[in-house]
Amino acid sequence: xxxxxxxxxxxxxxxxxxxxxDEFHARPSRxxxxxxxxxxxxxxxxxxxxxxxTWLGVTRQGRFAALTNVRQPGSPVGTRSRGHLAxxxxxxxxxxxxxxxxxxxxxxxxxxxxxLVGDCQQLWHLNSQEAxxxxxxxxxxxxxxxxxxxxxxxxxxxRNALAAHLNDDPASLLDLLGNTDTYTDERLPATGVSxxxxxxxxxxxxxxxxxxxxxxxLLRLSKDEITFTERFFGPNGTAxxxxxxxxxxxxxx
Numbered sequence: 022x023x024x025x026x027x028x029x030x031x032x033x034x035x036x037x038x039x040x041x042x043d044e045f046h047a048r049p050s051r052x053x054x055x056x057x058x059x060x061x062x063x064x065x066x067x068x069x070x071x072x073x074x075t076w077l078g079v080t081r082q083g084r085f086a087a088l089t090n091v092r093q094p095g096s097p098v099g100t101r102s103r104g105h106l107a108x109x110x111x112x113x114x115x116x117x118x119x120x121x122x123x124x125x126x127x128x129x130x131x132x133x134x135x136x137l138v139g140d141c142q143q144l145w146h147l148n149s150q151e152a153x154x155x156x157x158x159x160x161x162x163x164x165x166x167x168x169x170x171x172x173x174x175x176x177x178x179x180r181n182a183l184a185a186h187l188n189d190d191p192a193s194l195l196d197l198l199g200n201t202d203t204y205t206d207e208r209l210p211a212t213g214v215s216x217x218x219x220x221x222x223x224x225x226x227x228x229x230x231x232x233x234x235x236x237x238x239l240l241r242l243s244k245d246e247i248t249f250t251e252r253f254f255g256p257n258g259t260a261x262x263x264x265x266x267x268x269x270x271x272x273x274x
Contacts, residue, residue: 074104
């Protein structure tokens with residue numbers, strides 16, 4: 022994913038997470054679904070068909086993970102795919118803290134990333150550049166392609182929009198991800214890419230022939246159920262479909 026806003030233990034739900042996945046349209050991927058063929062029948066997630074990982078997923082037991090890249094032009098490319106950071110947590114039974122402590126020591130093997138991992142009791146974050154797992158307190162946060170809550174205009178606007186509409190219905194929340202407005206040059210972050218790319222990437226929802234927003238997702242976790250809704254798109258924001266799941270939380274020990 023490339024943009025997220027999430028509320029943890031705030032409002033009517035344990036977790037409300039909104040996110041857009043931005044990617045090259047030519048990179049093959051599978052819309053969210055259960056990973057029964059992979060031997061993970063309790064896992065609901067999209068799949069990167071090139072490297073095999075995922076960017077956002079949840080299990081019937083309430084384990085969840087979300088991933089963003091960190092924009093680092095010119096940095097060495099990691100030898101491992103970042104999508105496996107989320108997948109390996111979701112497929113394991115390690116606690117969020119223990120998992121991120123291990124990944125923090127291995128962060129140099131991956132290109133830059135932010136990783137959120139949690140369950141019904143706790144939520145943790147790791148930025149690969151900072152390499153310090155952080156336990157998150159209740160609140161509303163934003164993530165894009167830098168540090169947690171970096172003051173990028175689209176991140177601040179989405180975080181504020183989520184705070185104002187936290188208990189809205191899923192369709193209204195997903196609409197918050199669809200804003201295609203870009204920002205004036207003086208408000209753009211300087212991340213090492215060209216000004217043309219900074220302009221393109223400044224929108225919450227990115228429109229492009231070859232690169233753009235591929236999926237908009239909402240994940241909600243309450244004390245007894247999970248809601249996962251995904252809209253997916255082709256080049257220039259062409260709507261391709263929507264999937265919705267309402268799952269009973271499996272609270273068996």
